[in-house]
Amino acid sequence: MKTIEELKAIASQVRRDIIRMVTTAKSGHPGGSLSSTDILTALYFSEMKQDPATWRRDALGQDAFIPSAGHLAPVYYAVLARAGYFEPAKLGTLRKFGTDLQGHPSVGHVKGIFQPSGSLGQGLAAAAGIALGKKLQGQPERAFVLLGDGESEEGEIWETAMWAAHHKLDNLVAMTDWNGMQIDGPIESVTAVGELDEKWLAFGWDVIVADGHDFESILGAFELARKQDGKPKMILFKTEMGHGVDFMRGNHGWHGKAPSADECAAALAQLEETLGDF
């Protein structure tokens, strides 16, 4: 179990990794990666039952995680690398021809990835399937999944919302990176998702709202989500797109844009190197 100070240090390094990966690749998605960095850091380094040494794609003996918003690949890869699933040096190959780190998560290249993701709205159903598979086989572990709030405009999300509650999948923990932004602008101006907490409650889920940039709040939410009460869990993490880099904060223009060399340097100056750059 990591202390909050240790989690903060890892998150700072992960943010540096994200900036450097996307700059090197000259494309990718830094905005949502930065908004979900603290969530994924807490998930992998504190909450999830996971171990790269014994990882298997069938998640036997371990929890599973799917980043349904697969464009969050930079943060996902950085957290996997820092957790020991592969060498951090690989992070510099993101999106390059022949890389193990495809533009969106794919299976069969590096350890740690359970399903491809990137075509939005689909990871929740896959995670629900893993959760049911674990229940059917008497396995006590859980399935975690991270959604984007913009992704919640996809219809399949709500198919699964209904189905997972019907099947009482309390070993399914979904999280939403609720940063309020999508490619075309603020979500409320594109197609409003409205009060997500009320929507998920109405679909029969346990709903927890937390601050996605405060580790005490994040860990407290994870603790609440362990309840075995026959209901799937949705943790709505209030976040800020581009969090940690002042000129990216709250700006949807950074959803899918790479920084220039100067912007990269300006961003890195705001993020402490704690574990050694790749």
Place this chain on the structure above:
Amino acid sequence: MKKYTDTGKKDTRSGFGAGLVLAGRENPKVLALTADLKPSVKMGDFAKEFPDRFVECGIAEANMVGVASGLAVTGMVPFCGSFAEFITGRVYDQIRQEVSYGNTNVKLASSHAGITLGEDGATHQTMEDIALMRALPGMVVLVPCDYNQTVQATLAAARYVGPVYIRFGRPSVPNFTDPDEPFEIGKIYNMNPGTDVTLVATGHLVWEALQAAEQLEAEGVSAEVLNVATIKPFDSKALLESVGKTGCAVVAEEHNAQGGLGEAVAGVLAANRPAPVEFINGGDRFGESGTPAQLMEAYGLDAAHIVAAARKAIARK
């Protein structure tokens, strides 16, 4: 001419239902999922025998395919059953991402394929599903020809590790293959040796091709009949051996012209052994309401049309 006897017409979807029960007995990890179509896709017997392994998904096919992929990740062997249109076209991206690209051990069980779905009309009659599934890297595409072969193909699909699309239908059609012959994925079954023309057929049109071969024999024409029960991976060797001997072919399928068996056969022949080919298929159009027999006749999917096409193919040699 080899003789085949129709032991009594049966629907191939019931062959799937029977095969699924056998697969369930053989492997406790086999699951059945459906989107509110349990009776239609003949999952009732499986659900009765294995209630804990039957997963009702409601009218939400996208979620069903995604859930199946997750179940497969954990080592289960899920069969997702729905009408052909709703287990392909409606969920194409889910299949592409979660099943095909993810290479998960999901079986897509496709009932009511083609126009012989009948009275429901074009909204429910897909004539494009084989094209969609053939286009996906790594997808195995099975189209067994009768009840007996569908039982065996279902068992083979359950034993095979990887994505499989298995297509069957609603109408009762002749049942004539050996019930005990194991199904071999990737094999073309040579149903009748011949020397003048190769009749290549899939699904219940194999029976029509056999009828056509009998009529041609009466005219003194020797027709070889190939049952393409696996459309992908395609058994090029068997096709080339046959056409190498006969020099021409007719391809018959209950599917539109685009992307189906006809184009698979044409592609192999064009690349290896160019030969005249005639096509029996739905062309480029939507279906309509009617009885299966009326529609088969209206769309030219029967023995008489295969005979006429064979004469044309032979004349073009």
